[in-house]
Amino acid sequence: MSNILVVGSLALDSVETPFGKRDDILGGAALYASTAASFFAPVNVVGVVGDDYPVEALEFLRERGVDTTGVEVVTGGKSFRWAGRYEYDMNSAQTLDTQLGVFGDFSPKVPEAYQQASHVFLANITPSVQSAVLDQVDPGCFVMADTMNFWISSAREDLLKVLSRVDLMLLNDAEIRQLTGTPNLAKAAREVLAMGPRYVVIKKGEYGATLVSAEGSFTLPCYPLQAVLDPTGAGDTFAGGFVGYLAWAGSCEDQDLRQATAIGTVMASRVVESFGLESLAATTNDEIYARYFALKSMVHFEELPAGL
Amino acid sequence: MSNILVVGSLALDSVETPFGKRDDILGGAALYASTAASFFAPVNVVGVVGDDYPVEALEFLRERGVDTTGVEVVTGGKSFRWAGRYEYDMNSAQTLDTQLGVFGDFSPKVPEAYQQASHVFLANITPSVQSAVLDQVDPGCFVMADTMNFWISSAREDLLKVLSRVDLMLLNDAEIRQLTGTPNLAKAAREVLAMGPRYVVIKKGEYGATLVSAEGSFTLPCYPLQAVLDPTGAGDTFAGGFVGYLAWAGSCEDQDLRQATAIGTVMASRVVESFGLESLAATTNDEIYARYFALKSMVHFEELPAGL
Numbered sequence: 001m002s003n004i005l006v007v008g009s010l011a012l013d014s015v016e017t018p019f020g021k022r023d024d025i026l027g028g029a030a031l032y033a034s035t036a037a038s039f040f041a042p043v044n045v046v047g048v049v050g051d052d053y054p055v056e057a058l059e060f061l062r063e064r065g066v067d068t069t070g071v072e073v074v075t076g077g078k079s080f081r082w083a084g085r086y087e088y089d090m091n092s093a094q095t096l097d098t099q100l101g102v103f104g105d106f107s108p109k110v111p112e113a114y115q116q117a118s119h120v121f122l123a124n125i126t127p128s129v130q131s132a133v134l135d136q137v138d139p140g141c142f143v144m145a146d147t148m149n150f151w152i153s154s155a156r157e158d159l160l161k162v163l164s165r166v167d168l169m170l171l172n173d174a175e176i177r178q179l180t181g182t183p184n185l186a187k188a189a190r191e192v193l194a195m196g197p198r199y200v201v202i203k204k205g206e207y208g209a210t211l212v213s214a215e216g217s218f219t220l221p222c223y224p225l226q227a228v229l230d231p232t233g234a235g236d237t238f239a240g241g242f243v244g245y246l247a248w249a250g251s252c253e254d255q256d257l258r259q260a261t262a263i264g265t266v267m268a269s270r271v272v273e274s275f276g277l278e279s280l281a282a283t284t285n286d287e288i289y290a291r292y293f294a295l296k297s298m299v300h301f302e303e304l305p306a307g308l
Numbered sequence: 309m310s311n312i313l314v315v316g317s318l319a320l321d322s323v324e325t326p327f328g329k330r331d332d333i334l335g336g337a338a339l340y341a342s343t344a345a346s347f348f349a350p351v352n353v354v355g356v357v358g359d360d361y362p363v364e365a366l367e368f369l370r371e372r373g374v375d376t377t378g379v380e381v382v383t384g385g386k387s388f389r390w391a392g393r394y395e396y397d398m399n400s401a402q403t404l405d406t407q408l409g410v411f412g413d414f415s416p417k418v419p420e421a422y423q424q425a426s427h428v429f430l431a432n433i434t435p436s437v438q439s440a441v442l443d444q445v446d447p448g449c450f451v452m453a454d455t456m457n458f459w460i461s462s463a464r465e466d467l468l469k470v471l472s473r474v475d476l477m478l479l480n481d482a483e484i485r486q487l488t489g490t491p492n493l494a495k496a497a498r499e500v501l502a503m504g505p506r507y508v509v510i511k512k513g514e515y516g517a518t519l520v521s522a523e524g525s526f527t528l529p530c531y532p533l534q535a536v537l538d539p540t541g542a543g544d545t546f547a548g549g550f551v552g553y554l555a556w557a558g559s560c561e562d563q564d565l566r567q568a569t570a571i572g573t574v575m576a577s578r579v580v581e582s583f584g585l586e587s588l589a590a591t592t593n594d595e596i597y598a599r600y601f602a603l604k605s606m607v608h609f610e611e612l613p614a615g616l
Contacts, residue, residue, distance in 0.1 A: 039616070040616070088491035089491055090491070183396035183397055183398070184533075184534065184535070184536065185514070185532075186532035186533060186534050187534045187535075190534070204515060206493070207512060207515035207516075208515075208527075208529075210529065216605070216606065217532050217606060218606060218607070218608075218609070219516075219529035219532075219606060219607060220607070220609075221516075221518065221527035221529075224493075224494040224525050224527075225492075225494060226492065226494050226495045226498070227492070227495075228492065248616075249613075255609070255610050258608070258609040258610070259609055259610055259612065261609070262609050262612075263612070285616045288612075288616060289612060289616070292612045293611075293612070296609065296611070297524075298524065298525060298526060298527060299526070299527060299528070299607040300526075300566070301526070301528075301563070301566040301567055301569070301570050301604065302563050302566070302567060303601075303604070304567065304570075304571070304596075304597060304600045304601070305557075308347070308348070308556075308593045308596060308597070
């Protein structure tokens with residue numbers, strides 16, 4: 001049976017966008033990814049919070065089949081808190097405050113019951129910690145990892161070690177340019193593949209995502225929405241939907257990876273329609289099918305007739 | 309018989325990119341668009357140059373079936389000259405110098421033989437001049453128009469008149485946000501449709517293009533290239549391929565517009581592979597078919613299996 005291990009941050013976010021403001025809502029990469037993945041397969045989540053964290057609020061995840069016993073609660077510790085603001089250009093957040101709290105010393109212990117996961121998503125954490133997780137899981141599992149600009153500059157050697165051990169690396173367009181020093185994205189993607197992963201996914205914010213492998217590239221736009229309320233967590237939700245779909249499909253041929261990209265896109269389109277996890281958690285399978293079908297229609301075009 | 313009228317600039321460009329430098333090469337929106345369109349249907353081009361322009365260099369266009377008798381040569385006048393530089397981020401040019409020359413007083417007279425064009429492309433010129441061209445052509449023709457940030461701010465009323473008369477408007481992402489004051493592209497596109505055109509194409513540089521109509525939206529990525537030598541003319545080449553395909557197809561259903569978007573994308577991928585027109589003009593029909601097919605494969609994914 002496929003099941004998924006997600007390792008990363010659980011946070012309390014305070015977010016302001018042109019459409020509203022929320023304080024101390026549930027957030028963090030691992031939470032967004034786990035919620036999205038839970039639509040497709042059983043999920044085990046590993047993270048750390050302080051005793052200021054409303055663990056009872058994770059009940060909705062347990063109802064969705066997510067095992068949260070891997071979330072360590074540090075007595076007397078403070079949870080990771082992030083505060084950020086988006087302007088009308090929703091592509092990048094302005095970080096107003098970051099309090100790492102207990103997440104600053106995160107040293108994930110993967111419970112024995114989780115070590116046989118078929119699929120692992122390493123959300124954005126210190127690369128050396130990502131490697132320490134990989135030391136605790138079945139080497140045959142499918143591993144996806146995310147990172148950020150800070151680690152590319154401050155922990156490059158550790159990040160290169162992670163890259164040599166993962167199946168798929170997620171990077172946004174600025175990160176892949178920073179990592180490779182190559183402005184051309186098609187070329188940069190090939191350079192990342194040469195660092196180890198079989199696949200790289202370039203996240204391009206409102207412009208969608210591109211999957212690149214030795215077999216070629218596959219690009220999808222975002223699902224078009226007239227109203228994006230809060231883009232927080234879109235990338236992690238994409239990753240969670242992606243890894244969830246792969247676990248459900250039980251194979252990872254080129255076509256499966258393409259479908260996973262589409263599912264990631266669909267799930268990300270749901271999460272940005274509300275602050276926090278609200279709209280994502282309320283998604284129905286019918287909505288997933290409908291948006292997937294709409295996305296497929298949105299990129300469909302006919303063959304070029306003969307006779308030029 | 310379909311044929312195409314292209315009205316716009318013919319210029320002598322001096323271009324510098326990280327990959328080289330060329331001085332006084334053939335350029336201008338009308339020239340890029342006409343060359344691209346000439347692969348699909350007969351083209352008539354209307355423009356103006358000075359007697360410093362090497363008109364004999366247009367022979368390659370005449371060999372491609374482009375009628376250049378509508379290019380007025382002003383004795384004693386200077387041709388439009390543009391000098392620009394691109395950094396590694398090829399999305400935007402830094403203009404180093406612009407000499408409008410005779411193009412500053414461009415008052416296009418559409419020869420009688422051209423007035424029955426089935427398709428018209430109004431490249432980026434003063435909106436009042438675009439309107440003056442529309443006064444001279446068959447009101448039943450299919451009209452595409454381009455514009456730029458300068459006219460959106462300095463000639464907004466005239467531009468709105470053009471918008472009310474065209475079938476399809478081309479705008480890049482910055483321009484459509486400027487025109488509508490709406491940051492969300494999906495919403496901005498609807499607002500432009502409400503200004504008159506049946507279709508809007510949002511050009512997103514390296515991120516591709518989106519076609520929007522009342523029927524929905526269609527998005528294609530750029531054709532991925534490992535080496536982009538000079539992006540000058542990519543948007544006009546896209547437009548020329550687009551209008552050329554529509555003229556060749558002889559209809560403009562939703563599927564035709566989608567195929568035209570793909571052809572525009574393919575032609576644009578050819579022009580950026582060299583400085584100026586060199587690689588575009590050398591394109592073969594086999595290359596067009598191959599890239600079209602590759603682009604179609606690049607966005608293909610299978611249905612979502614039942615059983616979620």
